[in-house]
Amino acid sequence: MSAFNLILIALRALQRNKLRAFLTMLGIIIGVAAVIAMVAIGEGSKESIQSQLSSMGSNMITVLPASNVAGGVRIGGSSYQSLTLPDVLAIQRGAEHVSAVSPVSSTKGQAIFGALNWPTTLQGVAPSYFDIRKLTINDGIAFSDADVATAAKVCVLGQTVISNLFPSGESPVGKVIRLNSIPLQVIGTLAPKGQSSFGQDQDDIILTPYTTVQKRILATIYFQSIYASAVSETTSALATDEIIDILRGTHRLRPADENDFQVRTMEELIKTLSSTSSLLTILLTAIAGISLVIGGIGIMNIMYVSVTERTREIGLRMSIGARELDILLQFLVEAIIISVTGGLIGVVLGITSAKVITLTLGWPTVVSQSSIVLSFVVCAFTGVFFGYYPAQAASRLDPIEALRYE
Amino acid sequence: MSGSKILELQQIRREFVMGTEIVRALKSVSFDVFSGEFITIMGSSGSGKTTLLNILGCLDKPTGGDYLLDGVNVSRLSRNELARLRNHKIGFVFQAYNLLPRTSALENVELPLFYNPELTTRERRERAMGALASVKLADREDHTPSQLSGGQQQRVAIARALVNQPVMILADEATGNLDTRTSYEIMALMQELNQQEGKTIVFVTHEPDIAAFSSRTVMLRDGKVVKDSKNENVRSAKEALAALPPAEDY
Numbered sequence: 001m002s003a004f005n006l007i008l009i010a011l012r013a014l015q016r017n018k019l020r021a022f023l024t025m026l027g028i029i030i031g032v033a034a035v036i037a038m039v040a041i042g043e044g045s046k047e048s049i050q051s052q053l054s055s056m057g058s059n060m061i062t063v064l065p066a067s068n069v070a071g072g073v074r075i076g077g078s079s080y081q082s083l084t085l086p087d088v089l090a091i092q093r094g095a096e097h098v099s100a101v102s103p104v105s106s107t108k109g110q111a112i113f114g115a116l117n118w119p120t121t122l123q124g125v126a127p128s129y130f131d132i133r134k135l136t137i138n139d140g141i142a143f144s145d146a147d148v149a150t151a152a153k154v155c156v157l158g159q160t161v162i163s164n165l166f167p168s169g170e171s172p173v174g175k176v177i178r179l180n181s182i183p184l185q186v187i188g189t190l191a192p193k194g195q196s197s198f199g200q201d202q203d204d205i206i207l208t209p210y211t212t213v214q215k216r217i218l219a220t221i222y223f224q225s226i227y228a229s230a231v232s233e234t235t236s237a238l239a240t241d242e243i244i245d246i247l248r249g250t251h252r253l254r255p256a257d258e259n260d261f262q263v264r265t266m267e268e269l270i271k272t273l274s275s276t277s278s279l280l281t282i283l284l285t286a287i288a289g290i291s292l293v294i295g296g297i298g299i300m301n302i303m304y305v306s307v308t309e310r311t312r313e314i315g316l317r318m319s320i321g322a323r324e325l326d327i328l329l330q331f332l333v334e335a336i337i338i339s340v341t342g343g344l345i346g347v348v349l350g351i352t353s354a355k356v357i358t359l360t361l362g363w364p365t366v367v368s369q370s371s372i373v374l375s376f377v378v379c380a381f382t383g384v385f386f387g388y389y390p391a392q393a394a395s396r397l398d399p400i401e402a403l404r405y406e
Numbered sequence: 407m408s409g410s411k412i413l414e415l416q417q418i419r420r421e422f423v424m425g426t427e428i429v430r431a432l433k434s435v436s437f438d439v440f441s442g443e444f445i446t447i448m449g450s451s452g453s454g455k456t457t458l459l460n461i462l463g464c465l466d467k468p469t470g471g472d473y474l475l476d477g478v479n480v481s482r483l484s485r486n487e488l489a490r491l492r493n494h495k496i497g498f499v500f501q502a503y504n505l506l507p508r509t510s511a512l513e514n515v516e517l518p519l520f521y522n523p524e525l526t527t528r529e530r531r532e533r534a535m536g537a538l539a540s541v542k543l544a545d546r547e548d549h550t551p552s553q554l555s556g557g558q559q560q561r562v563a564i565a566r567a568l569v570n571q572p573v574m575i576l577a578d579e580a581t582g583n584l585d586t587r588t589s590y591e592i593m594a595l596m597q598e599l600n601q602q603e604g605k606t607i608v609f610v611t612h613e614p615d616i617a618a619f620s621s622r623t624v625m626l627r628d629g630k631v632v633k634d635s636k637n638e639n640v641r642s643a644k645e646a647l648a649a650l651p652p653a654e655d656y
Contacts, residue, residue: 318465320492320517403504
């Protein structure tokens with residue numbers, strides 16, 4: 001019998017019992033829809049967790065000067081001077097997996113405003129630093145590339161500095177503070193960031209163009225570090241390799257030479273991320289499995305009932321020339337049509353309900369293609385698996401008894 | 407008696423094991439059926455006629471003896487080969503019609519052709535329409551069994567039996583569920599198929615009334631042929647129908 005005939009026979013048989021076919025399908029529909037909607041919710045929350053972790057700087061890469069050997073004596077890393085502006089520019093130009101890069105040149109000092117003073121850190125950075133560290137401006141503006149070019153005496157204050165220099169709550173924007181002896185005009189304030197995971201107060205900071213620190217305070221061409229951000233967490237390793245290549249080039253290191261810098265990523269954060277997402281995946285796969293098995297048992301149950309109910313039909317088909325295989329395939333194809341159609345409807349329903357959830361509850365959802373493909377394949381397989389035994393039972397009926405079955 | 411041997415039964419035995427007892431349903435049954443015959447197999451219940459019917463219809467195989475259908479020895483065939491044989495050579499008509507519910511007459515008639523892979527969709531449709539026309543139900547092709555009377559349902563079943571152009575129509579108490587008038591109508595149709603189209607018909611029944619319409623009667627009792635006689639004056643079902651008192655209108 002041709003495949004076309006088979007499908008036609010199965011379709012006609014299902015057509016005779018539309019309601020029952022639909023109810024059987026319902027188990028699969030709900031199963032598949034639930035899987036897709038749940039995975040969408042899971043993926044949605046995964047993505048929002050991911051973006052939260054990113055705001056902690058999970059894609060951040062830090063370049064520090066490394067220890068080096070000078071005449072047999074190893075020199076401590078942090079004091080070694082190797083990072084310069086050409087390095088930063090080379091990374092900016094050459095690294096594909098790096099989205100932003102900023103040098104950092106910092107110094108400690110006493111910030112003074114009126115009668116109040118506060119010891120803090122002055123960080124000279126590029127405007128891209130705000131992106132890299134996910135810093136937001138609360139009030140006023142950030143400095144620009146033009147400020148960097150002119151080594152402008154402007155700064156952006158962190159909340160801890162503000163609360164110590166401006167305790168009365170007035171806006172510091174527009175005021176001029178002094179750091180040591182250098183006057184700096186406050187042009188903006190940072191949103192509070194709180195303590196870092198290493199116990200550092202991230203708000204106890206003053207940001208200023210790096211040229212201002214280099215030229216007006218430290219009088220140096222070197223940076224303490226370079227901050228960069230990879231395009232995403234996953235490309236972090238690639239970005240690291242690129243930076244190493246570029247810096248080895250700009251530093252003219254021979255192949256045998258040790259790096260005179262070190263590149264660090266937020267590996268721990270990245271690991272947390274991937275373990276969170278794999279846990280979610282396992283959880284949702286388990287749910288998917290359970291709901292589809294239940295749907296499959298539904299199919300099996302109905303198919304068994306159907307075989308009993310249609311015993312005479314089976315007998316008749318055998319008497320007019322259906323072979324065992326024909327009967328087996330007919331019932332199997334019926335089960336597959338039910339599960340595949342149910343699967344398709346379930347996919348549509350799942351996508352729709354994910355959208356509805358986002359619209360009504362405001363939960364982030366991301367419908368992933370893999371969840372659609374997976375649940376669809378699993379439910380087609382369910383049809384074959386759970387349809388086989390009833391189909392086999394049907395094909396093994398004795399035509400004489402089947403014809404006389406009441 | 408126009409043609410070749412369609413069926414050859416040679417000392418057919420069929421035994422069933424019921425618990426510890428062996429039931430001999432058929433004890434050495436032999437007869438031949440020729441092409442174009444209209445033969446009734448008669449017998450009371452327990453005479454073995456159902457068992458014989460199952461063997462004739464290739465649904466069952468004899469315990470002993472040989473059964474040749476159109477020259478093929480059925481005793482040696484596998485289940486699948488039997489199915490193919492049923493599809494190509496036999497057209498069944500049952501007492502309970504056995505039409506698929508909620509399925510149009512045309513689709514019911516088409517059913518055997520689905521198991522004949524050589525046909526295209528169009529050929530299938532044309533043949534089914536032709537078969538329906540030959541039982542005078544061409545205008546009812548899209549009616550489901552529940553929309554048809556008993557006689558009409560049986561005619562659809564006969565069309566289904568004809569559609570594969572079998573060498574033999576095998577009817578099992580085909581008028582058992584019908585009133586006298588409709589029974590005669592069915593028998594008239596059978597006679598027409600037999601006489602005008604030369605179809606070989608084997609009709610199993612226990613009603614002597616029905617046997618009178620056939621050209622030959624084989625009588626079974628206790629698993630043996632007790633009588634095998636030609637019917638010299640075949641009763642015409644059409645005339646019998648005309649002789650019935652007019653149907654009451656209800």
